[in-house]
Amino acid sequence: MLKIKPEEIAFDIDGVVADTIGAFLREAREKYGIFIKYEDIKEYELSKAVNMKEEILIELAKRILYEPLEMGIRPIKGAIEVLKRLSDKVELLFVTARPDKEGIERWLKRYFDKTRFHVIATGRHEEKANLLKEYGKRYFVEDRLETCYILKDFQITPIVFEQPWNRKPHPFIKIKEWKELEKLIEWNHLTR
Numbered sequence: 001m002l003k004i005k006p007e008e009i010a011f012d013i014d015g016v017v018a019d020t021i022g023a024f025l026r027e028a029r030e031k032y033g034i035f036i037k038y039e040d041i042k043e044y045e046l047s048k049a050v051n052m053k054e055e056i057l058i059e060l061a062k063r064i065l066y067e068p069l070e071m072g073i074r075p076i077k078g079a080i081e082v083l084k085r086l087s088d089k090v091e092l093l094f095v096t097a098r099p100d101k102e103g104i105e106r107w108l109k110r111y112f113d114k115t116r117f118h119v120i121a122t123g124r125h126e127e128k129a130n131l132l133k134e135y136g137k138r139y140f141v142e143d144r145l146e147t148c149y150i151l152k153d154f155q156i157t158p159i160v161f162e163q164p165w166n167r168k169p170h171p172f173i174k175i176k177e178w179k180e181l182e183k184l185i186e187w188n189h190l191t192r
């Protein structure tokens with residue numbers, strides 16, 4: 001069975017730690033009267049996943065990027081507990097393809113001590129693998145399948161966090177919830 005040392009793993013944020021789509025759909029409903037079910041988001045690209053006027057989509061995307069706290073994005077169930085436990089052992093590394101890290105960093109500060117995590121915003125999905133390699137990471141929890149294939153090319157083992165938009169055949173390890181990930185971590189490993 002796979003055993004991951006705490007210092008070997010890093011994390012994507014949206015769709016893995018943060019329930020970004022949950023907040024997106026809530027705001028679409030409350031502000032614009034657009035009803036879409038979570039389970040119906042079958043594409044990662046929101047413009048392909050939902051039938052929404054471009055202006056509305058842009059407004060909501062801005063909120064996600066700059067105002068995740070104000071928008072009320074909630075953590076994904078179990079994420080904070082497992083990550084807190086991990087942050088007692090190592091500094092957490094979050095790597096996001098967001099073009100700007102400020103908003104999501106403020107969001108993370110609500111849950112984690114700012115000295116216990118580091119966020120890198122690459123702006124491009126394709127940059128994640130190389131960066132993780134530089135940081136010596138061997139595992140990455142991700143919800144975008146296309147990124148997982150790139151990670152694999154860089155000898156980084158992707159762990160797919162299951163979401164409606166990644167329920168397609170793929171060769172990677174997948175987890176449905178954070179409890180499953182918790183079981184894969186070698187908690188007794190001495191890191192300090």
Ligand SMILES: [Mg+2]
Pocket residue numbers: 012013014015016142143144
């Ligand atoms: Mg993501």
